[in-house]
Amino acid sequence: MNALGDGSFSSALNVATLPPRPDAPQFVGFTNLxxxxxRIQWARPDPPSTSASPRLGEEEITPVTATAIITAASPVGRAKPLYYTLQLSQDADPEWIVIYEGTETSYKATRLQENSSYSFRVCASNVSGPGVYSTVRTITTPRLPPPVVRGKQWQCVCVCMP
Structure with a gap:
């Protein structure tokens, strides 16, 4: 509105905010050791609580008489994580190595060494980026059983003297 009167309205503008980053997944099992x-299995993170409700109503934009009507859709919670990143560290080595990236919630880690400790952590990522890593879990691979010892076969020849 100005001295000449009301102008035409502008077109509507639709905006959306990104969902929060996902919480940390939780390990649920280390099987077939x-x-x-x-085999490592983890659970999808729980969705965050939606305690804050969207604001609806009219908001004043400038000190003049212009107002905007703001409407919001119901909260959707969190977007489904797009992928998981599983990392491994061997024998308290501070370096973490990515061994899996994907959408599955389990992975079989191979090429491990016998009688060694391995630490694992996993995080979930969505369109907002990676979330925090899970609590670190450590396992120790068992020793291989000793090889079967096969003795040399001996033949005993007895010689009898008259």
Missing amino acids: TANSV
């Missing part, structure tokens, strides 16, 4: 492999 052998001397050189283990």
